[in-house]
Amino acid sequence: MQRKKQCVAMLLAGGQGSRLYALTNTIAKPAVPFGAKYRIIDFPLSNCVNSGIDTVGVLTQYEPLELNEYIGNGQPWDLDRSFGGVHVLSPYQAKKRSSWYEGTANAIYQNMHFMKMYNPEYILILSGDHIYKMDYAAMLKAHIEKGADCTIAALNVPLKEASRFGILNIKEDGTIYQFEEKPKVPKSTLASMGIYIFTASKLFHYLEEDDKNPNSSKDFGKDVLPAMLNAGEKMMSYEFQGYWKDVGTIASLHEANMDLLGETPNFDVSDSKWKIHSRNPLAPPEYIGPNATVQNSMIALGCEINGTIVNSVLSSNVVVEEGAVVKDSVIMSGTVVKAGAEVNYSIIDEDVVVESGAKVGAEKGEGVGIAVLGKGIKVGKNAAVAAGEIVDKDVEGEV
């Protein structure tokens, strides 16, 4: 008997994330830390596991080392399976061709043999740069019930933002009759979330067709989906309600982190029925010192806090010394903020040292930009990093 999986997920994780600037200098966007202990990729991976999908191909290309290391054998997500589980798929050399992934559709096309190994009926396409909790099983159920060839997850966005997205124009029953990529004058506010379920045979067919087409840019949104629509395939929208955020920019990454805070947060990661799994830091509990103040913040294990933390999200093993102030900021693992330093409205990457008396960013307010410090840099004594500045080299201070 041939073993099979009903649904195989393919996670596009090769993006550079150039709009995250210094934060993605050496890591792929899905590996960017988020929410004190997570990385962006934890969300689609946890969604898969929580939806009962246990076979996931992760397509990597840009700076894959840290991402590969993080995924490992998939054990933190319970994806170390003997049949299925998580597999990292990097571009490879083949007898007839060898090339980098040229577009989202081409990346999937090049891994056709991986999908076929599981003889699946359906393929779920995901991207690795969104923060959300979603039950893919419910979407798959809708896809099957409607007898669709392709189902696209979509959510309503404000009209003024609609022109940033791929917009679905649908009939009353949810059938898509038109697909517009970033329209100037949107006809609807239903935006594609970049989450697709295909009936496997249809997907394989259109990917092969697309590969033969020399004029194609080999992209799902621009080429494959329009081609399917033109050919009269049944394409349905699946409306998603809930929190969803594309964290592709500094501002949206910061905002999504802030959405975790508050008594009734916009986005809740502590839901025991929909656990977000991740690789956990090996660290003792966080220590909050006798003179510390911690308010409206999220703090991960291993931190040593002796200063003031307000409206901030701190990853594991961050040290904030006495008299230092961290406000409206996101700080990643291993960073040290020394005595009397001030960090305001900033995102600070891993292993940064902010020397005593230094000032990073400015008080959050109208027209004030987010300051960003790249991985491993040092901001010298009493030095300053202005609001909105993005720094990936050491900043000299007083000696």
Place this chain on the structure above:
Amino acid sequence: MSAVGVIFSNIHDENVPELSRQRTMGSIPFGGRYRLIDFALSNMVNSGITTVGVITKNNYQSLMDHLGSGKDWDLARKDGGLILLPPYNDEYESLYHNRLEALKGIIGFLNKRTEDYVVLSDCDGICKIDFSDVIAYHEEKQADITLVYHNEKVVKSPYYACLDTDENGRLTDFQINPNIDGIANVYINIMVLNRQYLISIINNAIVHGANSFGRDILAKNVDCLKLYGYELKDYYAGIDSLQTYYAHNLEMLDQQVRNQLFGARDIYTKVKDSAPSKYSETAVVKNSLISDGCVIEGTVENSILFRGVKVEKGAVVKNSIIMQDNVIGKEAQLNAVITDKNVVIRDRRTLSGCAEYPFFIPKGAMV
């Protein structure tokens, strides 16, 4: 050097009956996110020991739940790894009563291994120790048995043994439950010896009807065996009562103690995927250790909070140890309290113990 580890998870259960009623000594929670056995296991793993047998007796369900396959300690191995050694009894023999009987029960395990040495450790103490140093010392001294001790102030307690050594480290005396009140070399229930030698001791003891490792083998043979003492100079926390349990937990608030225990080396424990802890607008937290998954809306001072504790608005928790998944209701006041897992303190309750006699609330209680 190659060594196999053996951990006694149950011996000393009677030390802290409040906490070991439903669990082994090894699975008593400690320090915000650990169980006592994590320290013994981590010491072994960090010393390069990849086969560890854990001897259990009763109430070991929570221990098995904690240890699982051993993967969180990197001990899920094809060869060796973590091996749970449940008690063996048949129609002639009942459960073991002492260390010798426990060892007799695992003689098959010891025979099957191929390592040169055995490191035996109990779960009643917390320290960071590199067993490869102890084994090197053992080899250098050509000792029969090397016992690890800690020089500390002792108060009268029925649960310890002391030793004296000459200038070369060789034991001159081994006393069980001496009546000392002052500084002494306390044997911390960790020993190293050759595996074959251990097997011969056990076999010999069975034949001669010995029943106490301490009395019949160590204390009696100080003169004829080469027993050596290895001094642990770093921090050591021996737990022999609820009072010492309480005091040593709160010592973890001292940065020097944390550095000695956690610095440079990892202490492994079971991973649970809790969300990071959240501190609300109204949170006031001072000098405390907070584990993941907590939600703090009230005041927490000089305390240790385990995973998933909720401290509601207006609640004040001082000098207390609050275990996993407790809920401390609005405006409740706690001082010098130890609460076991899943305790709910209703709104506006006031509970207070004192440092010498902390107030203990058992697992799952609703106050």
